[in-house]
Amino acid sequence: MAIQLNHTIVHARDAAASARFLAELLGLGEPVRFGPFHGVELANGVTLDFLDSDDVPLVEHYAFLLSEAEFDQVFERIRARGLPYWADPGHRRLNQINHGDGGRGLYWSDPDGHNLEILTRPYGSGGG
Template sequence: MPAQLNHTIVHASDQNRSARFLTELLGLPDPVRYGPFLVVEVANGVSLDYMTSQGPITGQHYAFLVSEEEFDEIFGRIRERGLDHWADPFHSRPGQINHNDGGRGVYWNDPDGHALEIITRPYGSGA
């Protein structure tokens, strides 16, 4: 079998706050406890395993492929919460979304500064 990503550990200052932030915005099931982790399952079988860490958190980037309808729902929740969002990973286009590859995308940060992104088309898939 070819290698597949199964899970990744997401360091957080408060695993409950960060895991619930993600599940609420993306409309995912509640996180599930597994040992020291709070596990967030996404649709393709990959999980983000949140772990409370001491000390500074190094921000990472997590991108999620969603349908056009899901984009509208998630982006609506981002706007309802008044979260800062950008059309690009460099935060140079505030308050905007992008239309890369003929789809839509937007970036925002979680409580620990991890960069979250939703896109409706995989990069490189459009004209």
């Protein structure tokens, strides 16, 4: 069997709210409760399993590869909520998108400060 990522745990102050935030922005199905987790399933079967944490969560980075049309839809949801977004992971280029490898990408933060990213071309895939 080929090795595949199945799931990862995302620590959050309010797991249900953070899972819902991500699912709504990405246009995914409602998070599914499984034990202490609120799972957000991606198209490739990987789930992000949000777990309540009393501690301030370690800030992580999650990147989502999507089509140009899906990028437009997610980008519109980000702007409709008035969320700040950046062209770079260091959050220095506010309200800009990047055009890495001939595609488009941007970063924004979830309620716990996790650095979320959408991109239309994988890094190193060419195209500029």
